[in-house]
Structures are given as C-alpha cells and as structure tokens.
Amino acid sequence: MAEYEVAIIGGGPAGLAAALTLSRSMMRTIIFDSPLPPRNDASPHIGAYPGMDMATPKAVRETISDQIGNYGYTDIKSAEIASISGDDKEGFRLATQGGSSFGAKRVLLTTGMVDVFPMIAGIKDRWGTSVINSPFCQGYELRNRPWGIYVNRPELLAAAEVYRNWSRDLVMIVEPSIKVPEDRAKAIKSLGIEFVTGTAESLQGSGSALSEIVLRDGRRISREVLLIWPRQIQGELVKKLGLELCDDGYVNIDASYRTGRSGIYAAGDLTYGGHQNTNTAMHMGNMAAAWMVFDLCHNAGAQTADDQDNVARLIPSDLAETVSAPGYRPAEQDERYPQPKTA
C-alpha cells in the first residue's frame, strides 16, 4: 500500500507550487529535494516574481515551504531520489541515494535541468551576477552597462534586437563554428552592435564583477556583463527513467502534464526550454497538481477526508492521534453537527 498519494521529486518553484495545491486538496504528499544547491542559487534575487519581486531564491523556497507546512499534509525531505520503480496500478516505489524507500500512487517530476557551461575560466564565479542567462530576470539591475553576448548557439543571433532594450552598448562574440547568415549580420551591424568572431577563454574582474573577456587569440574585450545560454541537460534520474523527450531534450508532456509513462507527471523547467522563469514553473506545478487530483479521484481511489478508515492519513499530523482514536467520525456523520435535510 502506498504511504503517499503523490511523491514530488524536486523542491524548486514547480514542486513547491504543486505541493501547496496538493496540500489544499488534502492529498498526502511527500516532496524530495536534493541537498545540493539549486540551479538559481547563485542569483542574488528573483526578479519579476510578483508579490516577492527581488526576494532571494532561498527566501522564496522557505516562504512557500512554511505555507505548505501550515496544512500538515506534505512531508518535505532533503534527499536525492536515485530510482523510481513500479506503476500506476500497484503504486510507485522511490529509493533515495541513502537507501530509504517510499511509496506513492503518483509521481510528479519537477527536477529542473542541469547547466553545461561553455569552457570559459571564471564563468562560475560570476554566474548570476555579472554573467547572466536572461535579461528578463537580471537585466534591469544591469541596464545601460556594456554587455557582451556570447553566441555559441545560433539562436542567440535572433535576440540581438531584444537585448538592445536593456543596453545599447552591445558586443556580440560569435564562436567561429557558428555560421551567421549575411542578412542577419547586416541587420545586427545596422543596430550599431559590434560583431567579434572568436572563442572566449577567460573572464577577468575583481570578485564576481566582470571587466574583460579574454579571447583565445589574446584579444581583450572590455565588458561589465556577459550574457550566455548554457546548454541544458536532464538530470540522472530523468535519464534513468527513459522518458520520452522532445527533440530539444525536454520531457514530453501532454496537456494534463502526463509524461509517456502512466502515473508519472512532469512540470517546470525540465519540460520546456523557452522563457524559463519562477512564475511559469509555479503555474505548471499548480496545473500538474490539479490534474493529479483529478486522476487520483477518478482512477486511483484517493482517500478523501470523507473516508473514515483512512482519515488519519489526511488530517494535519498534529491532530492525527486525536482524530484516529476509536469512535472518531468525520464531521458530516457526527450528530453534533446539523446535517442538511434531504427530501
């Protein structure tokens, strides 16, 4: 018998938003989050997150975790999930790296993605401060400074006009392997954007600040901000599960957030590579949770608060002993509460 209705793997914005919705749907839930720092940990703040704009990633996670805790339906565990076995009929079994095992009727993957950075010395020390991946997230604080755009993927060429919105002082450093169509090169130059062909070797500047980008051939480009798009890959767990991926490497989900494996859902960054951000990840987590509630209620015999036998699993843990005591009846069967009259 599964101990939990839902196990969520990944305690970032998508997983936490899902856990909040599942808690408010009175679904017994467990959320596992790796003890390693999350991807956006390097960032000093979360920009464009309504209600908590500019809060630190840690503060956002803690605030939502506290709110989830108020309901008492979700256990939050700091552990990395190493494997998932089973199915939606018999239930899933999840094993942590430490060897513990947990059961759940449904699984939600919110594991995010793993960044693979270009081999440029000094990137990681500056990641999230002077080396950024999205002007929508960090651009405002760095507006009007000298920016470099590191083009190691052709898609970046398309965004020249957009980056110009945050700074008119732009240099595009294009890796020699990238073929730039003549018309695109002309269009970019006509915007007054400088074009340099070369491969970056290292970044210079004190602490997390950037002052210069040094190219392999020794050229030095004076810049205060460098925008890069690291390649993103799936984490080990998703690779092991062998789920169907889209051509660009993100997990393929349907409109109800179901992966190709029945009973396993996915939401957040691991499912799309477009404008990844906190709000979208939360929206997806929230939607996936709602679909899982539908699935559980229709197909997997979710234990609701009306189910007298299992009521102890569905009430806040600090009341578990009281209400699971012999003789406990849910409110609507209790004569102390007036019942609506039926014809």
Ligand SMILES: Cc1cc2nc3c(=O)[nH]c(=O)nc-3n(C[C@H](O)[C@H](O)[C@H](O)COP(=O)(O)OP(=O)(O)OC[C@H]3O[C@@H](n4cnc5c(N)ncnc54)[C@H](O)[C@@H]3O)c2cc1C
């Ligand atoms: C440097 C940086 C700055 C950013 N700045 C902003 C910003 O200012 N504003 C904004 O809106 N967005 C910002 N973003 C984007 C935003 O952080 C992401 O879109 C959002 O965090 C995605 O949420 P998620 O829940 O899908 O994944 P994540 O936040 O990546 O969370 C996934 C979690 O799953 C855990 N995990 C992975 N595998 C396992 C496993 N096997 N077992 C247990 N746990 C596991 C990870 O440790 C992680 O905690 C930024 C991103 C980066 C990288």
